[in-house]
Amino acid sequence: MAIMRYGEALRAAMTEEMERDPNVFICGEEVAQYQGTFRVTEGMYQHFKDQNNGLRVLDTPISEAGIVGLATGAAMAGLRPIAEFMTWSFALVAMDQIINHTAKIHYMSGGTVKVPVVLRGPAGTGNQLSAQHSQSLEAWYAHVPGLKVVMPATPADAKGLLKTAIRDDNPVVFMEHAGLYAQKGEVPDDPDFTVPFGVAEIRRPGDDVTIVTYSHSVGMCLHAADKLAQEMSVECEVIDIRTLVPLDMETVLQSVRKTNRAVVVHEEWKNVGFGAELASRIYEGAFDYLDAPVERVGGPFVPMPYSKPLERAAIPHEEDVLAAVKRVLA
Amino acid sequence: MAEVRMPKMGDGMEEGTILSWLKKEGDHINEGDAIAEVETDKANVEIPAEESGVLTKIVVTEGQTVPVGAVIAQIGEGAAGSAGNGAHAPVAEPSRPAPAERIADDEPVMSAEGAKVEREASTLPPMEMPRRQEEVPVPATERVLASPLARRMAEELGIDLARVQGTGPGGSIKKRDIEAYQRAGGERRPAPPPATPDVQRPTPVPALAGQEIKPSKMREAIARRTVQSKQNVPHFYVTMVVEMDRAQALLKELNADAADHKITVNDIIVKACAVALGKVPEVNATWTQEGTIRRYAEAHIGIAVGIEEGLIIPVVRDCQAKTLRQISAEAKVLIGKARANQLKPDEYSGGTFSISNLGMMGVDEFIAIINPPEAAILAIGGIVREPVVAGDSDEIVIRSRMKITLSADHRLLDGVLAARFLQEVKKALEAPFSLVA
DSSP states (O other): OOOEEHHHHHHHHHHHHHOOOTTTTEETTSSSSOOOSSSTTHHHHHHHHSSSTSEEEEOOOHHHHHHHHHHHHHHTTOOEEEEOOGGGGGGGGGGGIIIIIITTTTTTTOSSSSSOOEEEEEEEEOOTOOHHSSBBOOHHHHTTTTTTEOOOHHHHHHHHHHHHHHHHSSSSEEEEEEEGGOEEEEEETTTOOOOOTTTOOOOOOSSSSSEETTTTHHHHHHHHHHHHHHHHHOOOEEEEEOEEEOOHHHHHHHHHHSSSSSEEEEEEESTOHHHHHHHHHHHHHHHGOOOOOOOOOOEOOSSSOSSHHHHHHHOOOOHHHHHHHHHHHH | EEEEEEEOOOOTTTEEEEEEESOOOOEEOOTTTTEEEEEOOOOOOEEEEEEEEEEEEEEEEOEEEEEEEOOEEEEEEETTTTSOOGOOOOGGGTTTTGGGGGTTTTOOOOOOOOBOOOGGGGGGOOOOOSSSSSOOOOOOOOOOOBOOOHHHHHHHHTTOOSSSSSSSSEEEEEEEHHHHHHTTTOOOOOOOOOOOOOGGGOOOOOOOOOOOOOOOOOHHHHHHHHHHHHHHHEEEEEEEEEOOHHHHEEEEEEEOOOOSSSOOHHHHHHHHHHHHHHHHHGEEEEEOTTEEEOOOOSEEEEEEEETTTTTOOOEEGGGGGGGGHHHHHHHHHHHHHHHHTOGGGGSSSSOOOEEEGGGGGGGGGOOOOOTOOOSSEEEEEEEEEEEEEEETTTTEEEEEEEEEEEEEEEETOOOHHHHHHHHHHHHHHHHHHHHHH
């Protein structure tokens, strides 16, 4: 085990996989010479510049559609590209590539063509990046068949899930959280360490209320759970689903059947957010076990304000989780 | 304005019937005035007003039965009918929804009791579920609010949701309410009998045309409580013979110069039980809902009294601290009230042990059903003069003998304890001067 930052864990995953498989390469804006806007690819260009004519860490023009097109084409031809977006907000200009090409080619080719591409970069809200740079659009990708959607919450998961994503033969939307890059945690050194998709992690066991969440909200929910345990003797079970597609509902449903109450929490807009899918699946799978309506915690239905106080009001906070838990206990 | 609600007047009371209104709308009422007479499953009781004012509205009419907690009347400060009609409670008339015409346009869509009232959609203000509103039972004709889990539990346990008090938002029934209801000894519907295999099925007999009789409240309560006791309490039984010659002689002596009041065999048995409960305190206890044993210092002894409608068990309190004469005097008063249907709730609840005596009915011996949450009940047979072998002498003598049978809850009592308790009762009755010393 090593203590690593989330960003370092991502770099370790990519470096290990590139050393393991010569077909893996990185492409994106400023990933090579500049070493990445969030320094995730720091040192990687230097590390790999003597291989493959210095093209294993590849700076691209400022064209997200071009980046995804390049990566998808390379993947179809047998390589295993990792395409980095400076932020996931910029991936919006690559939507046609992602939805209509990357996600569908395997299906439309009758399964003959594989697209083992990883699309990764920072998502999430906060840091006064305002409406166009501060948002969380995972529900868009989770809505589309053909894409796997991964949102790690810890450094260990960042590494283990990214390695799994790189080894996966399908396109993977890998959404990091800018607010987690500096978070430290224990990360296994073992180069064969991976975290499987579709396996939720119970971050905190509890018998009273199930909190289902992912990404940056996991930490907030754990903090809220500790507070509830101290102040109200309410034990929350906090489940980090880790991958939105594929989704491990069995762990969630088992928990809800035990606690009879569920709160789903995420940063993205509550309206038509992924929490609606989670809540709906809880109703479908555990209706007769519910002692209260499922509560959803998510962002209010507004574009992210720049103003700091307004931004704070537009992002779910611990007190929102506390209030939701109290509502399901009412 | 104050709401008068159906009070809970005893353990296990879930609903009450308004027998008669003692005041009419518009009457001025002083705090403490009896305003209505209510029939519970145990007795007929007068409801006192909890505050002074004018009886503005009678919500539940005579003859109607409503759950505990339901609004039965409203007491206002001003003239009759001046206030409160807008808060007319549909609770009062379970069979009829509140007539729409009673609701003026400017009145809130939610009535005071949180019941929904139909109106034009266009005039609806935003619907917001009141949270933690006053807990009011939902009328039977409306859908009972309950969580899916509570609904499933009720179905599995055979519980009628309409009888469960909801404590969730808007009075919704939660898991905790079902559990509380069960703990409080809520009824269980018996499971359907197992299907008989075809081969053993007897030829169908035409249904007998019997006369359907609606059971009285008391009959229903007896049915519910005895089923609950027999299904949930693991009964076992121990019988012992007591020689009553000396007790009878003592009574004769005690009553010789008593012009007003005679001490009965039953009284001396109550006294003997109080002594025995002190010697074997394990019997004076209860198995609690939390699964613990609660032992009592006071012996509150119930005496089963058969009356026309059924059975009621008035309780003589603190028998451990009372003389035989005191017990006798109190028992006489309570039994008299029981027969006249005048017992107050605190006079027939809170017992720690009970006695049922069928001796005067020519019964040799019988076994009784424990009266929960008590741990035991003693069934008393008749005193019979019979020949017995006296001591070691091989001599046949005539003795007055009485068989007593203890029904005990095996969760907290075992055979040896039950036997020890009976030995103490026997010892006290066979050396009865200790009971008056």
